Amino acid sequence: MNRAIRAAALSTAALSLAALYTPAQAASTTGALMITHVRPNTSGADVSGTRQLNLNGEYFIIKNVTARTVNTGGYVPDITSNTYGRALPSYNLPAGAKAYVHTGSGTHHRDSAGWHHVYRGYARHVLPNDGRSRNPDLRLKTPGSPDNNTSTGSVSPCNWNLAADGTTYAC
Template structure:
């Protein structure tokens, strides 16, 4: 009788675990870095006249998932819907640390709250806001991978659909 009770308890536990909700956009990685969040649509207008506004309000967040410092240089952010271009600049991200990767310009640094900031140096907004006609998919690729809108070399994906103004999405 004791075995029967144990078997029922184990099968009930297994079914309970299987029923837990999962996030369809869950972040995953097969490398040292993982994309954890993205803010593709900065708060407010992107452009006033011909001037780009708040470029650094558009960003994604990466996390070092290793137990060692990882240099971000050469990792390629690639978007399935356009050419995103430049590989990340060289920056030593400590083990377990997260970094905001901003679209605009600035000096790579760690702020007083312990957050790391890496800047891409673009003079325009590059993350797509509108996912109605396409499904934006930001992928972080291994160093040396091409920015060619394919998943080849991907280590961590994130997608968001239609981006609300100033909203940060978990991957």
């Protein structure tokens, strides 16, 4: 019996020492990119007659949380309250950089202030302004993940309730 207790104690001590030399994992597995902010409701009216207004005023911001350049292509923005659609386009986001991911069209670029801009190419507003009936939960999913309103493949979430006009929410 004494031998069994000693063996168990040595085994526990060995596992404890091994744990000291194992690299720590982040509490939240964010992956290479994470959503930091979202502006689901542009300033002013969304529509005038049948014309969509200020599509690029609706956006979310992603950050490259790695020490290397990450290509945004294939990451899937998925939202629980509707089908958000296509994967992000290809854009090389430098280490530590942030990018506005706009709903409308434009040319991907870095502006004079150092901000990166990526455009989804939608012809209509897609982020819900009012989540009172179904809480919107925008998730960024790993490349190849389905846009299926589930959390499978999620690396970074952001949610809001009732989106005030032109307000940007931290995630």
